Each structure stands twice: as structure tokens, then as C-alpha cells.
Amino acid sequence: MNSSPTSVAGGTGVSPTVVVIIPFYNGADFIERSVRSVFEQSVPANEVIVVNDGSRPEERAALDALAERYPFRILDKENGGQGSARNAGVAASTSEYICFLDQDDFYLPNHIEILVEAIPAKEARFGFVYADLYEADADANVIRTGVVKLGAKSHPKTDLFDLLRHDMFVLPSASLISRTAFDAVGGFDPQFTGYEDDDLFLRIFRKGYTNHFVDRAVTVWCIHTASTSFGVRMVRSRFRYFMKLAAAFPDEPRRSLYYLRDYLVPRFQAYFVDHAIDSTKHDNEFRAEMLDILEQYAAVVLANPSVGRKSKLKLRMVIFLLRRVSPSTVAAIGSLTKLPGLSAVRRLLD
Known part of the structure; x- marks a missing residue:
């Protein structure tokens, strides 16, 4: 590794x-692709750390074999999730700027160069710079070339209410973060295995650090069914994030700010309803858990005086149906779109 990148930040x-x-x-099936992309950068990193988050022995052995060809450091820890692994890597490093890379993704060749050049000169409150990325399948076949631009309309991030209402689409694997800002907010919240990125960048924003967007792709984001983006872990994490936001942003009637009604319900409710409906339709092993999550979510909404009675009634009706009718009936109701009297129920179940 080169001890000093050739690029200069912000012309300083x-x-x-x-x-x-x-x-x-x-992640032995993917890690070589990720590591190789780091060591093929046009501007090399000063440090490369792979954090082994309690993998199986044979998977850990794959890292040793790979480290014989690429000079990265291996840090071992007990399994604690992606957020805790990232935090451990940051704690073990000394560089002033931090880039992350998920094990199944990989950098485009000028990832570091582009992001370093976007660091503004003499900005005391610099927080992070983020860029776009390609979406691809597990074999790196490209699906889309503008994930961030298409996913969120507001770049850079300037409005708290927009950050609460919508997913941020700031991905750690396509970002460069100031260590000062990262440390100021305590890094990633390890309770999350999904939404840990939104949570981190929201807290950096709230601390008054700046952010900047580069309208170029720097990373290839490979989506497949084993990714954290899929599965019950994401559902659980989404619910934890909703609860954290609901607690952090209580309504302020004197300022006419109704965070739950105007920002959190529009953002999260469809997810929780859809998860419960899908698990009920298929009567799968997570049916009881998904219904429980929906009911816990509903308890928060029903207790909030700013949410209208009609909205609360619809939510109660959905839960009543899912608790009392059979999976086949739920599927049948979902497919009936033209019969009189059922259109409202159909809308509730979609």
C-alpha cells in the first residue's frame, strides 16, 4: 500500500x-472481488482492514489465504453485526477519512480518487461526501446505473423533514466520512442490521456536519437474496429504527410539528402492513412475528392524538382481518378488485 495518496483533498x-x-x-464467495477492487484503486488507501465478524473457521481461513496476496489487515471479533464490525474497524485505524465496503460489493477503479477530490477545502464541519452507484446481481451483471439519483430526489441532504419522511439513499460503500464526524456521533448503532446507514448519516447531519453529493457512480452494489437488504433481519431492524425515530422526535404541537403523523407513518406503515400480509398469505414461519411487529407499530400510532380516527380505524381493520381470517382468505381478498364493497378492504391489504 502507498502511504500517501497522490490526490489532494479540496486543493489544500x-x-x-x-x-x-x-x-x-x-462471505468467502465474494470477498476476493471486494478486496481486489480496493487494491486496484487509482488512488490507493493508506489502510485496508477486513473485520471478521465471528465467521466459521473455514471462512476465516479464506481470509488468511487472501491476505497472502493482498496486504490487508485482519481484525477478529465476536459476531455482533455489520454496524459493530464497522465500528471495530474504525477504532483500529488511524486515517482521517473512512471508506466502507460491504463484502459482496466492489469499488469502481476511481472510487477513492473521486471522493477525496470532492472533500471541500477548509471546511471545518465537513461530515461526508457520497456518490452514486451501480446496482447489479450477485454475478456483477449491472441492472441500474443510477441508484442514488433515482432513489432520492434531494441531494445533498439539507432538510431534516425530508430525511425523516424518506429513505436517505446514502450508502456507506459509496461514501467517504470524516473521522471527526464519525466519532462525534459514536459511529454506527449496533442494534441495526439494516437502516444503520440512515441512522448514522442522520445523526451526522443533526450534529451540524456538512454533506456533499457527487453525481458519479463509484461502487457496484450487488443485490442477492443473501444480502442484508432481504429477509426478516431487515424487517426487525426497520421496526427498531422506526421506534428510535418515534422516541427521538416527539410531536411539538406548539410548532405545528407532528412527526409521527406527517413523516414516520407515511414512510414506514406500508412496509409493516405488507410484511404482515405477505407472511399471512404464505402462512410462513415468521407470520406470528410479523403480526406482532405490526401490532406494536399500531400501538404507537393508535396512542398518538394527531393521527386521525379514519386512519386508526383502517389500521385496526387490517390487524383484525389478519388475526382472524385464514391465509387463503387473505390471499383471496387481496385478489378481489371488482366486487362491490370489497375495494376498500383490497386497498387496506395492498
């Missing part, structure tokens, strides 16, 4: 130091 004349941190959990 000072070469920044950059660490790349890759959380690893039983």
Missing part, C-alpha cells in the same frame, strides 16, 4: 489519509 495541498473497512461474515 495536504494529502489525506484514507482507510477502507470491509466487514466480513461468512
